[in-house]
Amino acid sequence: DTAVSQTPKYLVTQMGNDKSIKCEQNLGHDTMYWYKQDSKKFLKIMFSYNNKELIINETVPNRFSPKSPDKAHLNLHINSLELGDSAVYFCASSQFPVSDTQYFGPGTRLTVL
Amino acid sequence: DQQVKQNSPSLSVQEGRISILNCDYTNSMFDYFLWYKKYPAEGPTFLISISSIKDKNEDGRFTVFLNKSAKHLSLHIVPSQPGDSAVYFCAATSTTSGTYKYIFGTGTRLKVLA
Numbered sequence: 436d437t438a439v440s441q442t443p444k445y446l447v448t449q450m451g452n453d454k455s456i457k458c459e460q461n462l463g464h465d466t467m468y469w470y471k472q473d474s475k476k477f478l479k480i481m482f483s484y485n486n487k488e489l490i491i492n493e494t495v496p497n498r499f500s501p502k503s504p505d506k507a508h509l510n511l512h513i514n515s516l517e518l519g520d521s522a523v524y525f526c527a528s529s530q531f532p533v534s535d536t537q538y539f540g541p542g543t544r545l546t547v548l
Numbered sequence: 549d550q551q552v553k554q555n556s557p558s559l560s561v562q563e564g565r566i567s568i569l570n571c572d573y574t575n576s577m578f579d580y581f582l583w584y585k586k587y588p589a590e591g592p593t594f595l596i597s598i599s600s601i602k603d604k605n606e607d608g609r610f611t612v613f614l615n616k617s618a619k620h621l622s623l624h625i626v627p628s629q630p631g632d633s634a635v636y637f638c639a640a641t642s643t644t645s646g647t648y649k650y651i652f653g654t655g656t657r658l659k660v661l662a
Binding site for chain 1: 582584589590591592593594597637647648649650652654655
């Protein structure tokens with residue numbers, strides 16, 4: 436009965452490949468997020484969806500495309516993977532955007548070789 | 549441009565003593581602050597928050613203090629327990645800017661020694 440789940444937990448792939456990370460929340464929240472934690476441990480917001488509408492779209496290469504098929508799911512697709520994409524990607528959800536507790540998934544460690 | 553800074557990457561404290569974790573911010577528009585705790589191989593979990601209309605918020609062993617004039621907040625853990633050993637992130641946001649995002653610090657690794 437995990438609140439926010441991500442798959443896969445680990446992802447190792449070659450440069451140039453396309454990969455997806457899936458996220459699901461069973462908390463009934465309206466807002467979901469993708470964060471990237473890089474090697475310097477910065478946890479940076481990438482995208483946020485509220486009721487399936489994109490509300491945050493940070494300066495992220497357009498190789499990254501989020502997709503929210505419904506309020507409970509927010510997937511992240513990455514095209515043409517590069518070495519610099521190696522990081523831990525966290526999905527999170529909250530009832531409302533901002534001023535509310537965000538519940539994080541366990542993270543997906545992506546390694547691009 | 550690091551708007552939220554945690555200048556101490558690590559901190560060691562004896563069990564039973566007080567742990568004080570610090571966080572500084574530069575954006576005067578920030579008016580809501582949170583602390584998250586993170587264990588290895590897990591996502592961050594919410595710990596405690598404070599709005600800028602307060603200068604203190606307490607929840608059990610955890611107290612967050614906010615000094616708006618200094619743009620500084622701190623998390624006090626009393627008494628510290630070995631299970632508190634984790635990485636602690638502070639985060640800040642502006643509830644009036646409409647940006648809907650939190651800015652996180654780089655974290656402080658707390659080790660509580662038994």
